[in-house]
Amino acid sequence: MKVARFLISLALLSFFKNQSQAQFLPGKNVFTHADTLRGRLSPLRACYDVNFYHLDVRFDIDNRYISGSNRIKFTAMRDFSKLQFDLFDTLKISKVIYRDKEVPYTREANAVFIMLPVSIKKGQQDEFTVFYSGYPTVTQRAPRDGGIVFSKDSLGKPFVATACEGTGASIWWPNKDHLSDEPDSMLISISVPKGLQEVSNGRLRLVTDLKDGYTRFDWFVGNPINNYNVAVNIGDFTHINDSYNGVKGKLSLDYWPLKYNEVKAKRIFSRNVKTMLQTYEHWFGPYPFYSDGYKLVETPYPAMEHQSAISYGGFLKGIPPNELKGGNDAEGWDFIIVHESAHEWFGNNITAKDLADAWIHEAFGTYAESLFLETLYGRQAGLQHIYQNRQNIANDAPVVAPYQVNQMGSGDMYAKGAVVLNMIRCIISDDEKWRGILRGLNEKFYHQTVTYENIVSYLTEKSGVDLAPMFSQYLHYKNLPLLEFVNKDGILNCRWISDVRGFTMPVLVRKKGGNYQLIRPSSNFNPVGINGVSKENVELDSLDFYVGVITD
Structure with a gap:
């Protein structure tokens, strides 16, 4: 594909990016106590570290109603007898069980506080279980608005999916809803009406006929996972198996399109996924979740980077949105696969501790698109992609938002963030060194949550260039130097x-x-x-x- 041909379709790409960007909460300057309860790692949250969740939820699709429980295993980080977890007040808590007994709780906004009958000692491992039910927030504009999408496919069959990045996972399930704390592993049990399939993160362990018109699907996630990545996908899916011989061996590839999109899925996914994996493993290091595999799941909304179960809505337009058409299919690429998969490295492997630093996810995710195009079509195509994306930069507000209030900064974190990373590459002027830095980030911060300072300090140290003033100007201020x-x-x-x-x-x-x-x-x-x-x-x-x- 020639660069000129590549540029023709950038208008379509820009349109779709605006539709599929992560959920933003822009323009908010006055924050409430509820924002602090949601965004701050308060002593009542910092007192415990989550080790494991078992989320068990039934979906009554006809009534748009959910019911279930979440078992929360934790390690005490200090002595305490009171803690906070999170669940939107649109959902009712029936009881909280600790050591086989109900414990009292109070609610304030979307925060829940429980009093334990004993003092938990630092280092002690313990657990409690929350039982809940209700009518969750329904969204028509996922992923821009958080909630659950209850829709139907073109044949009139139920088509349901979750998306909750900016809003928070507690919009549909109880958890410690703060990016800084990820469970080490998780069991996701979802019960759906018989005849439908359910796909979540990780690997399918068991399918159980519940004999009451429902089927339960048990998925196990063997790696740390941030809460907003936990996904439910319900539909009349078909399953396509494939594999990729990666740097850590055989990686399973599982595709779950709606049955009538099977032919499209085989054509589009086979063309994009392996090239993407080859590119990203070269630049970023091994795919971070070999034990959980790689999945693409068709959803009734455009896209989301759900860990090991990436949401793919490319079939909504009849053809993959933003597929750049060349003289033949081999010259096309699919934006959803390329961008959302990059988050497996930046966003899912390396996760910002605070939503204010969502640029860590999106700057690298957008920059990765240029590396994919560079791999296919040469350096100039990658550079042109970054350059053309500048049309999406508004320079309207800082990229880094206020901390501890669950706030994202300007959408410039995508294109402007990618520009910053490309400038660093040019300043270093040594592609092997730059590649080593990108791979080093994923190695040093493997399966970790990070801060702004972690990333900037690492890039400064490894590049040998003081990048702190540059990051501060481009991310903390709206103006260009x-x-x-x-x-x-x-x-x-x-x-x-x-x-x-x-x-x-x-x-x-x-x-x-x-x-x-x-x-x-x-x-x-x-x-x-x-x-x-x-x-x-x-x-x-x-x-x-x-x-x-x-x-x-």
């Missing part, structure tokens, strides 16, 4: 104008027609240091660097 050029006594000088005091960032410039050279401007005027360059003929590498330029 401005590179000002002036002629002084026949010598071209430049400086940065920025919100960050003492801002520095290397950048590629050249005398028009010459070769680009890396210069290191500061906030003070200094000579550019390129022979023959002047304000009239200086050129910035605007394909790779996203900055403002002043030459007046």
